[in-house]
Amino acid sequence: MTRHYSALSVLKEGMCGQKGWAQAWRSPQPAKRYAVVIIGGGGQGLATAYYLAKTHGVKRIAVIERGWLGGGNTGRNTTAIRSNYYYPESTELYDLSLRLYETLGRDLNYNIMLSQRGMMQIVSSPGEMEMAARQVNAMQLNGVQAELLDRAEVQRRVPIYNYAPDARYPVYGAIFQARAGIARHDAVAWGYARAADALGVDIIQQCEVQGFVVEGGRCVGVQTSRGEIRADRVGMAVAGSSGVMAEKAGFRLPITSYTLQACVSEPVKPIFDTVLVSPMTGAYVSQSDKGEMVIGGGLDRVPSYGQRGNLPQLETVLSGVLEMFPIFRQLRLLRQWGGTVDVTPDSSPIFGESPLPGLYINGGWGTGGFKAIPAGGTLFAHILASGGHHPISAPFDLNRFRTGHLLDEAAGAGIAH
């Protein structure tokens, strides 16, 4: 059977009817006991399992997924990857992720279609231009390359933007991170799943966690729809369902679940070669390899687990996009969808041991979990292997909501949610 993906193996399989491809991952029966059980088969959970096996040499790992791999926010986001954050702690985290993404295709032997086409954040007033300079300076001080573009340069790079003299939000310039870009989101989940499976990780789909096994005040396993599974350590990486898992475990989190919508237009020929966000219109756009305009924006304002968007927010985002790109008025929308995101008060994620000892959290990513998958997996694997924090994950401990050391990235990152 052909396991390794390469041009040669594509050629070879093409010659013999594509019959020899090995299954990308197994579907094993759950064992009674593992060293580590990870709840959630999205990007974060699968990456955690991969790095636990690869970096820390942990044997006997299971990933338990209620639905199918990457069926939550990993398969519902707009695939943007960037590290244009303000605080040093956030930069450490998100730039680690971007650096890991840069070599991920080779590391996993899976084409994640990473395209570092840059991300441009439009600036629409002289006052904002000063804040943009501050942002670019902060990024450079934190060791992340960034540029402040003037209006002429933005116009040269994105000629189809709205530069009309009566534009509601005129262009004064832009913040540009050249290393940012997009990747194929499903491929990130599938690539990690395949690589983790090859290292012996059991990936168990269609298996719902219904409760936690607690002995002596410590989490020692999970009750699932396919029986009890015991583990030395249990990790949860369940994004929008964090509150549901926390309730089963008997604690609360500083998390509110909201819907974040996205949509794509019909595919057209290449017209737009970066990721562009306008904080003033509250919308952002990139063009997929298929040619669709991939459109996202702010959160729906009603807390929800519905995984579908409401109309007022869609209208806000689309009217923003048309203000930015009048030429897109001719496009028809192809699909629209929503995901349930776990939003924290400071828009930063939560890592570390939960109030139930033995149960560890990777969550609170809100609207930005996809870009953080390689770093989130790396750090959560370190936590689950050692029981303690990695230096990069320590500032993101749940305890920050008790001590007041919040990492308020709400203003520092893209869209204000």
Added chain:
Amino acid sequence: MQLFTCPFCGPRPETEFHFGGDAGNARPGAEASAIDWTDYLFFRHNRKGVAREIWMHMSCREAFLMERDTVTHAVTATHALGSEA
């Protein structure tokens, strides 16, 4: 567009309303411990399914209690606040 029923103004578009958190999340007294204060400020039930929440109708500036389902978005009741805010 979903309509929420303000107990004072009747059915109004959802965009006129602002989410205010869990019902029953009472503000602790000045002598409260740091744990109680941070529980009040940051920690949420975030229930999936039936939830009891405080909302504000931004047009009339009145806060009220809404019972709704966070999966189906169906609103079962809205009440003027009694002692439970």
